[in-house]
Structure formats: structure tokens, C-alpha cells
Amino acid sequence: MQHKDEAGLALHRRLLEGDPIAPSEVAEQFLLPLKDYLRRKYPQTEPEMWLDAATMALLNYVKQPDSYKPEGKSLFNFLKMAAEGDLKNDLARHKRRTSRIVSLNHVALANLAGNINVEEEFITRQDVTSRLQGLKRYQAKTSQSITEDEPDRRLLELMQAKVRATAEYAKVLGIEHLPLQKQREEVKRNKDRLSLRLKRWEEKSRLQGQDHEP
Amino acid sequence: MSHKQDQKNRASELEAALGFAADKAARDKFFMSSALNSFVQGEKKNKAELAEYLEIGVEQLSRLALCRRPYSNEVATFRRDTTAIANRFEIKPATLANLLRRAETYEFNQNSVPSGYLMAARDYEDAPEGEQEGKEKEPPNDA
Numbered sequence: 001m002q003h004k005d006e007a008g009l010a011l012h013r014r015l016l017e018g019d020p021i022a023p024s025e026v027a028e029q030f031l032l033p034l035k036d037y038l039r040r041k042y043p044q045t046e047p048e049m050w051l052d053a054a055t056m057a058l059l060n061y062v063k064q065p066d067s068y069k070p071e072g073k074s075l076f077n078f079l080k081m082a083a084e085g086d087l088k089n090d091l092a093r094h095k096r097r098t099s100r101i102v103s104l105n106h107v108a109l110a111n112l113a114g115n116i117n118v119e120e121e122f123i124t125r126q127d128v129t130s131r132l133q134g135l136k137r138y139q140a141k142t143s144q145s146i147t148e149d150e151p152d153r154r155l156l157e158l159m160q161a162k163v164r165a166t167a168e169y170a171k172v173l174g175i176e177h178l179p180l181q182k183q184r185e186e187v188k189r190n191k192d193r194l195s196l197r198l199k200r201w202e203e204k205s206r207l208q209g210q211d212h213e214p
Numbered sequence: 215m216s217h218k219q220d221q222k223n224r225a226s227e228l229e230a231a232l233g234f235a236a237d238k239a240a241r242d243k244f245f246m247s248s249a250l251n252s253f254v255q256g257e258k259k260n261k262a263e264l265a266e267y268l269e270i271g272v273e274q275l276s277r278l279a280l281c282r283r284p285y286s287n288e289v290a291t292f293r294r295d296t297t298a299i300a301n302r303f304e305i306k307p308a309t310l311a312n313l314l315r316r317a318e319t320y321e322f323n324q325n326s327v328p329s330g331y332l333m334a335a336r337d338y339e340d341a342p343e344g345e346q347e348g349k350e351k352e353p354p355n356d357a
Binding site: 022031 | 224227228231232234238242245277278279280281282283284295299
């Protein structure tokens with residue numbers, strides 16, 4: 001990119017002078033080379049992250065052009081470093097988020113306090129749903145349940161039928177006399193407890209080589 | 215793959231990348247993209263209609279969107295920036311000023327106005343005929 005230094009420097013000066021066209025020209029000149037650089041350096045990364053990081057670096061630079069000191073390095077090298085920094089931050093954020101979801105999948109089933117975001121809850125619910133489906137297939141095949149406890153068995157049936165009404169679960173638990181909020185808490189506690197049992201059952205059957213998966 | 219095909223692919227990759235960047239920039243009032251976005255949303259226009267309004271090609275919109283949005287309480291600065299952008303994209307300056315003013319009106323109505331644009335845009339439009347090219351009629355329903 002040595003040959004572009006002069007052009008880069010000219011663009012940089014125009015940005016400092018407040019030329020309203022300069023941001024667009026900087027993007028036109030550097031966006032793809034930056035993306036290409038990230039693609040080469042981080043080939044394992046999700047493709048949209050290259051462009052995202054390149055874009056963020058460019059937009060930030062054109063807004064704050066004085067963050068670049070021309071004495072140090074070429075504008076392209078400066079932008080490469082900025083884009084790389086943005087990509088690394090994105091990757092770290094992504095990693096933190098992923099590990100949080102994984103740990104929540106373990107913890108939340110044991111004690112779901114309800115303080116997780118919708119996406120995470122959705123993922124957790126998907127796990128439970130998939131286990132319930134596995135249980136259904138297992139029961140159809142073996143005519144066995146994972147519990148001998150009658151109320152638990154009926155609660156599981158409601159969960160399998162995707163019943164969401166608190167009243168239905170409250171009936172089974174015999175807590176209809178309690179205030180609605182209490183009923184909800186109690187229903188949730190029992191559903192979480194059964195979800196955890198389901199998870200353990202799934203792990204146990206996997207260890208024993210039992211086929212409850214499709 | 216031929217060299218020509220390579221160039222063509224590269225050009226469309228650039229267009230897509232600029233489009234992506236323009237969309238990102240729409241959330242930031244520093245960029246023209248924010249004004250274009252407010253305008254198309256307020257006027258319920260699509261990109262093709264916006265390009266038609268500005269009398270430019272649709273492929274020019276991303277580049278226009280990535281320009282700095284003219285900002286200033288000073289009419290002269292606003293006029294200078296608007297004229298520079300208009301000249302670069304061969305848009306009538308008054309059309310662009312009108313777009314910026316309307317965009318600002320829509321933003322004002324959504325309580326997110328950056329101060330100064332509206333006044334400068336209005337003063338620009340009120341300037342003597344000789345100082346503007348292609349002055350447009352006032353839109354009927356604007357503030």
C-alpha cells in the first residue's frame with residue numbers, strides 16, 4: 001500500500017479540513033482492501049465480521065481523523081490496526097456471549113431466575129423442547145416414564161403438549177388457592193426442576209447408549 | 215476467470231461493501247446517510263424513488279450516504295457543504311438542501327434533532343434566487 005500513501009495523506013488532510021466528500025472517498029478507497037486484509041489474516045472468522053470491522057474502523061476514523069498521526073505509519077496501516085482491533089473486540093464479545101449462553105444452559109435449568117434475555121431464554125427453551133421430544137420418543141418405544149411420581153408425570157405431559165397456561169399446571173400441583181404470582185413462581189420452579197431432571201435423564205441415557213434421539 | 219470478469223466482480227463487491235457501510239452510517243448523524251434515511255422514512259420512499267428525486271443513479275446513493283452531513287448554524291458553511299456535495303454528485307443544490315431540511319423536520323418530530331441544520335437549511339432556501347441553482351417550490355406540509 002506504499003503507493004497509496006500519498007493519496008491517503010491527501011484524503012487525510014481533506015478530512016481535517018472538513019471536506020464533506022472526503023469520508024465517502026476514504027471508504028471507496030480503503031473499505032475493500034481492509035476487508036481483504038482481515039480475510040487473509042483471520043480466515044476462520046465469520047465473513048460478515050471482516051466487513052463489519054473494516055466499516056467500523058473507517059467510520060470511526062473519518063469522524064475523528066486526528067486519531068491518525070501521519071508521521072507514524074501510512075493511513076492504510078493505521079486503518080488495518082484499527083480494523084484488526086475492532087475485529088478482535090468483536091471476537092472477544094462473541095466468545096463471551098457464547099460462553100455465557102453455554103453456562104446458562106447448564107445453570108438456568110437448575111435455577112431459572114428469569115433474569116436472562118429473550119434470545120438466551122429461547123435457546124434454553126429449545127433445549128428443553130428437544131429433550132421433551134426425545135422423552136416422547138423414548139416413552140413411545142419403551143412405555144416407560146422418567147418418573148413414577150404421578151403429578152410429575154402429568155406435569156411432563158403438559159410440557160410435552162406445550163401447554164403454557166399456569167392454571168393447568170397449578171391444577172396438577174394443587175396450588176390453585178394461591179395468589180397468581182405465587183402460582184407462577186411455583187409452576188416455574190417445578191418446570192425448571194423437571195427440565196433439569198430431563199437433562200440428567202438425557203445425559204444418563206447417552207452414557208448408557210440408549211437411543212432416544214431420532 | 216477473465217480479467218474483465220474479475221474487475222466486474224470486484225466492482226460489485228465494492229458496491230455491496232459501500233452499501234453495507236452506508237446502512238451502518240445511517241444511525242450516525244455525522245453522515246449524510248442519516249439524513250437520507252430520515253427523508254425516505256418520512257416521505258415513505260424507496261431507494262429508487264430517492265435516486266429519482268435527487269436525479270442520480272441508485273448506485274450513487276451509497277457514496278452520497280457516506281459523505282459528511284452538512285452541519286452548522288452558519289448559513290455560509292451549510293451552503294458551502296451542501297453545494298460541494300451537490301456538485302460532486304450532480305444534484306441540484308436546492309434539491310439537496312430541501313432534502314436536508316425535510317429530513318431535519320422528520321427528525322425534529324421524533325425529538326432527535328441536531329440543532330442548527332434546520333435553520334441553516336431554511337436560510338439557504340430563503341437566499342436570493344441568484345445564489346441558488348434550481349430552487350424548488352416549498353413542500354406544502356412541512357413545518
